[in-house]
Amino acid sequence: MGQISRRTILAGAAAAVALGRPAIAQAAPLKVGMMLPFSGTYAALGENIASAFELLIAENGGKLAGRPVTLIRLDDESDPAKAPANVNRLTERDNVDVLLGTVHSGVVMALVQAAREKQIPLFIPNAGNVAATRELCSPSVFRSSFSNWQPAYGMGRALATRGVKKAAWVTWDYAAGKESGEGFRDGLRAGGAEMTHQLTVPFPETNFQPILAQISGLGVEAVGSFFAGGGAIQFVKDYAAAGLRDKVQLCGSGFLTEGVLKPQGAAAEGILTALHYGDGLDNAKNLAFRAVFKAKTGRDADVYAVQGYDAGQMLLAGLVAAKGDAAAVQALAAGIRAAKIDSPRGAFTLSASHNPVQTIWLRQAKDGQNKVIGAAVEALADPGAGCKMAGA
Numbered sequence: 001m002g003q004i005s006r007r008t009i010l011a012g013a014a015a016a017v018a019l020g021r022p023a024i025a026q027a028a029p030l031k032v033g034m035m036l037p038f039s040g041t042y043a044a045l046g047e048n049i050a051s052a053f054e055l056l057i058a059e060n061g062g063k064l065a066g067r068p069v070t071l072i073r074l075d076d077e078s079d080p081a082k083a084p085a086n087v088n089r090l091t092e093r094d095n096v097d098v099l100l101g102t103v104h105s106g107v108v109m110a111l112v113q114a115a116r117e118k119q120i121p122l123f124i125p126n127a128g129n130v131a132a133t134r135e136l137c138s139p140s141v142f143r144s145s146f147s148n149w150q151p152a153y154g155m156g157r158a159l160a161t162r163g164v165k166k167a168a169w170v171t172w173d174y175a176a177g178k179e180s181g182e183g184f185r186d187g188l189r190a191g192g193a194e195m196t197h198q199l200t201v202p203f204p205e206t207n208f209q210p211i212l213a214q215i216s217g218l219g220v221e222a223v224g225s226f227f228a229g230g231g232a233i234q235f236v237k238d239y240a241a242a243g244l245r246d247k248v249q250l251c252g253s254g255f256l257t258e259g260v261l262k263p264q265g266a267a268a269e270g271i272l273t274a275l276h277y278g279d280g281l282d283n284a285k286n287l288a289f290r291a292v293f294k295a296k297t298g299r300d301a302d303v304y305a306v307q308g309y310d311a312g313q314m315l316l317a318g319l320v321a322a323k324g325d326a327a328a329v330q331a332l333a334a335g336i337r338a339a340k341i342d343s344p345r346g347a348f349t350l351s352a353s354h355n356p357v358q359t360i361w362l363r364q365a366k367d368g369q370n371k372v373i374g375a376a377v378e379a380l381a382d383p384g385a386g387c388k389m390a391g392a
């Protein structure tokens with residue numbers, strides 16, 4: 001090491017001590033706690049998020065803003081009852097600097113609470129729980145994915161545009177499904193159509209027969225739905241097996257067919273979905289990302305991988321602005337708010353409540369792909385109602 005750089009470091013250390021902050025910022029490992037589902041119905045979603053986040057770190061030589069990154073994986077099993085204890089393990093036992101998580105809207109609440117109370121930056125790479133970027137918004141909470149309202153709103157709007165007047169919503173009975181239903185209803189209404197029924201199944205149950213038996217009698221032209229992962233595979237197959245596929249158009253938030261088209265097979269053909277991502281998006285970033293992700297993991301990228309990768313890009317932008325100090329939440333937040341994230345979905349910025357402003361694409365499942373057939377809504381922001389934060 002040359003004289004100048006050593007002197008610079010000593011000066012930096014002296015300045016940090018003067019500020020009352022230990023001079024660890026530059027070289028000490030940055031501990032990231034990855035709390036994701038690695039088992040259960042959402043296991044594949046968690047794996048793709050983790051792999052893509054790791055890919056972003058590897059592309060940066062294992063470091064973010066000069067700090068080597070240490071990753072700690074914790075399987076949250078998509079179980080809200082275990083969430084507070086799991087978060088506590090990461091924040092108290094492992095002393096993480098940054099939290100990454102999670103997929104399930106119920107589980108994410110424990111992470112949001114810890115991020116708010118302990119001022120630990122949290123990056124949400126999936127869970128759409130609207131409260132995280134509405135009434136519980138915080139300078140330390142950032143979402144790289146979507147609010148539950150966004151894709152379903154796009155789906156409702158697209159159906160109304162196509163002339164549908166009445167539709168039903170079918171979902172697992174928990175926050176993600178209910179909030180998506182509100183988006184679907186709002187989207188239909190904005191186009192002069194109506195959501196007439198909502199049918200639910202407890203999460204993560206996959207006995208769909210009782211609701212499938214009711215659909216023909218509802219008098220609706222379309223069924224919108226929220227299911228994902230293993231449950232989405234089963235629902236799509238059961239819908240076709242019940243003879244409904246050619247009778248009542250099946251559609252939904254894009255998770256219904258995301259990352260699961262292969263096992264769904266012919267049963268998925270023709271399903272309409274709306275999402276902030278699609279297989280055919282042919283921007284250069286997406287093509288490069290899909291190739292590198294496939295080479296690294298042997299799997300195809302999907303929206304979950306994109307969200308994991310973008311969580312990494314957001315963390316990097318924030319850390320650079322905060323000069324590697326994850327505890328400097330205001331500086332970190334300023335860096336992320338100012339950033340334009342070069343995402344495989346297309347570049348996006350965050351809304352004032354830290355949720356992506358993004359185009360929701362209309363897609364149709366065809367030959368094993370979620371083909372983009374148009375924009376359902378361009379540059380859609382979550383309403384962010386109730387967010388009280390400086391600048392929001």
Ligand code: PHB
Pocket residue numbers: 042045103104105106126127128129148176227228229255
């Ligand atoms: C959620 O619980 O917020 C959730 C889970 C899986 C998805 C999307 C949203 O694919």
